[in-house]
Amino acid sequence: MTGVAPDLLERARAGDKRATARLLSVVENDEPGAAEVLRSVYPQTGRARIVGVTGPPGGGKSTLVDRLAGAYRERGERVAVVAVDPSSPFSGGALLGDRIRMRERFLDEGVFIRSMASRGHGGGLARTTARVVNVLDALGYGVVLVETIGVGQEEVDVVRVADTVCLVTVPGLGDDIQAIKAGILEIADVLVLNKADRPGADETARDLAGTLTLGKPRTAWKPPIVRTVATAGEGVAELVEAIARHFAWAAQSGERDRRRRAAARGEVEELLRDALVRRLRALLGEERVDAAVARVAGREIDPYAAVEELVRGGTGE
Amino acid sequence: MSTGTPATSEPVKRPIRVVVAKAGLDGHDRGAKVVARALRDAGMEVIYTGVHQTPEQVVETALQEDVDAIGVSLLSGAHNFIFPRIAELMREKGLDDVLLFGGGIIPEADVPGLKQVGVDRVFPPGASLDEIVRYLDEAVGKRRGAVA
Ligand SMILES: Nc1nc2c(ncn2[C@@H]2O[C@H](COP(=O)(O)OP(=O)(O)OP(=O)(O)O)[C@@H](O)[C@H]2O)c(=O)[nH]1
Numbered sequence: 171m172t173g174v175a176p177d178l179l180e181r182a183r184a185g186d187k188r189a190t191a192r193l194l195s196v197v198e199n200d201e202p203g204a205a206e207v208l209r210s211v212y213p214q215t216g217r218a219r220i221v222g223v224t225g226p227p228g229g230g231k232s233t234l235v236d237r238l239a240g241a242y243r244e245r246g247e248r249v250a251v252v253a254v255d256p257s258s259p260f261s262g263g264a265l266l267g268d269r270i271r272m273r274e275r276f277l278d279e280g281v282f283i284r285s286m287a288s289r290g291h292g293g294g295l296a297r298t299t300a301r302v303v304n305v306l307d308a309l310g311y312g313v314v315l316v317e318t319i320g321v322g323q324e325e326v327d328v329v330r331v332a333d334t335v336c337l338v339t340v341p342g343l344g345d346d347i348q349a350i351k352a353g354i355l356e357i358a359d360v361l362v363l364n365k366a367d368r369p370g371a372d373e374t375a376r377d378l379a380g381t382l383t384l385g386k387p388r389t390a391w392k393p394p395i396v397r398t399v400a401t402a403g404e405g406v407a408e409l410v411e412a413i414a415r416h417f418a419w420a421a422q423s424g425e426r427d428r429r430r431r432a433a434a435r436g437e438v439e440e441l442l443r444d445a446l447v448r449r450l451r452a453l454l455g456e457e458r459v460d461a462a463v464a465r466v467a468g469r470e471i472d473p474y475a476a477v478e479e480l481v482r483g484g485t486g487e
Numbered sequence: 488m489s490t491g492t493p494a495t496s497e498p499v500k501r502p503i504r505v506v507v508a509k510a511g512l513d514g515h516d517r518g519a520k521v522v523a524r525a526l527r528d529a530g531m532e533v534i535y536t537g538v539h540q541t542p543e544q545v546v547e548t549a550l551q552e553d554v555d556a557i558g559v560s561l562l563s564g565a566h567n568f569i570f571p572r573i574a575e576l577m578r579e580k581g582l583d584d585v586l587l588f589g590g591g592i593i594p595e596a597d598v599p600g601l602k603q604v605g606v607d608r609v610f611p612p613g614a615s616l617d618e619i620v621r622y623l624d625e626a627v628g629k630r631r632g633a634v635a
């Protein structure tokens with residue numbers, strides 16, 4: 171081990187924000203030492219309340235996150251924000267603009283804001299967002315707000331990370347409600363109707379309430395619909411209240427444990443997969459993998475046969 | 488897991504991270520936005536924070552986002568105050584390995600003074616986007632090489 175990461179961890183634990191920022195980069199980039207960092211912080215994780223904020227582009231997620239951060243600060247919490255924006259599939263670069271709405275928090279000692287690019291990962295978050303959240307949790311941030319990229323239909327990852335998921339919609343989405351209905355509504359623990367100052371709020375609230383009663387409820391929790399005007403801070407206290415109610419319900423109903431178990435399973439299985447692939451590759455050597463790939467490309471064998479052959483070769487079965 | 492192993496298989500090649508900020512009182516950020524987009528199109532991760540940024544906000548953002556470089560665009564003529572202040576805060580906060588560069592309307596006569604206080608490069612109004620991209624690629628590459 172490089173020896174850099176443990177020192178960073180110590181300094182970050184002492185409240186050094188520069189060290190915290192470096193530590194998050196180590197984890198975000200899978201730099202040497204990342205695994206050690208995650209292992210040493212793991213016992214201290216699980217204490218923060220993690221709130222996911224998701225929904226279609228431009229709905230006001232960042233503005234709302236800013237307001238939520240302010241509200242939690244007033245309640246004496248230290249708050250971390252992790253805001254994810256998409257990477258360009260062409261250049262790999264990204265324009266991370268969520269901070270534009272959070273400027274009032276920049277100089278607050280009790281707030282840490284980190285922007286992340288999705289780096290080609292689907293699902294609304296970056297591949298390492300959950301780990302970044304774990305580090306912030308372990309460093310004592312009592313609330314971690316996680317903003318997903320604004321897709322609208324596939325922000326499924328946030329369920330694996332957050333204790334409470336807020337889905338932000340806006341009036342007049344019209345046909346988009348159909349798209350929302352199709353799936354993403356299921357992940358909402360709290361439905362936020364933001365931009366309630368815009369025309370059509372009543373109608374959209376009615377539509378949302380209607381669609382909520384359609385499906386078979388997954389649990390006894392009925393997602394409340396909270397109207398907000400994020401730009402003016404209206405409805406934010408009610409939103410904080412709704413999040414708290416969900417959190418309390420999830421804790422006593424066993425939903426929180428169930429989610430955390432599912433998240434743990436996902437994490438273990440992902441690492442297991444990676445470790446097995448790495449081990450198999452080392453056993454076989456790159457050439458054998460490359461040769462198999464070439465034969466598949468040349469239509470000599472099919473991909474299933476190639477994998478079967480490689481696994482058999484690696485495990486000696 | 489053995490020591491030094493990445494958490495998962497393939498370590499990501501770390502993209503260059505840059506804060507692009509528009510400081511000063513005027514609200515025109517077209518230039519800054521164009522630069523931000525060009526850097527993104529060159530594969531960089533650009534943290535864009537909008538107009539009216541104070542030196543304190545710019546430096547705190549750079550610190551929390553762990554960037555390689557800070558680019559500040561200025562039109563309002565306050566460069567002789569804002570750049571030295573940013574450089575001073577960067578030193579205070581230990582951001583010595585972060586590059587500071589600037590652009591906008593900055594008279595050529597002021598450039599040597601700015602370089603002296605720690606601005607690595609000042610781009611004149613006519614500078615091409617390619618030039619800025621090339622500068623960052625090279626300068627950040629050199630710094631990272633020196634650190635590693
Ligand atoms: N009228 C009105 N405008 C709002 C409200 N909330 C946010 N906005 C505006 O909506 C625009 C988008 O807000 P953001 O907070 O950036 O939205 P976002 O969902 O984070 O956007 P992405 O991250 O790009 O998906 C901004 O211009 C906000 O000022 C609101 O309650 N009412």
Ligand SMILES: [Mg+2]
Nearest residue numbers: 231232267268
């Ligand atoms: Mg946003």
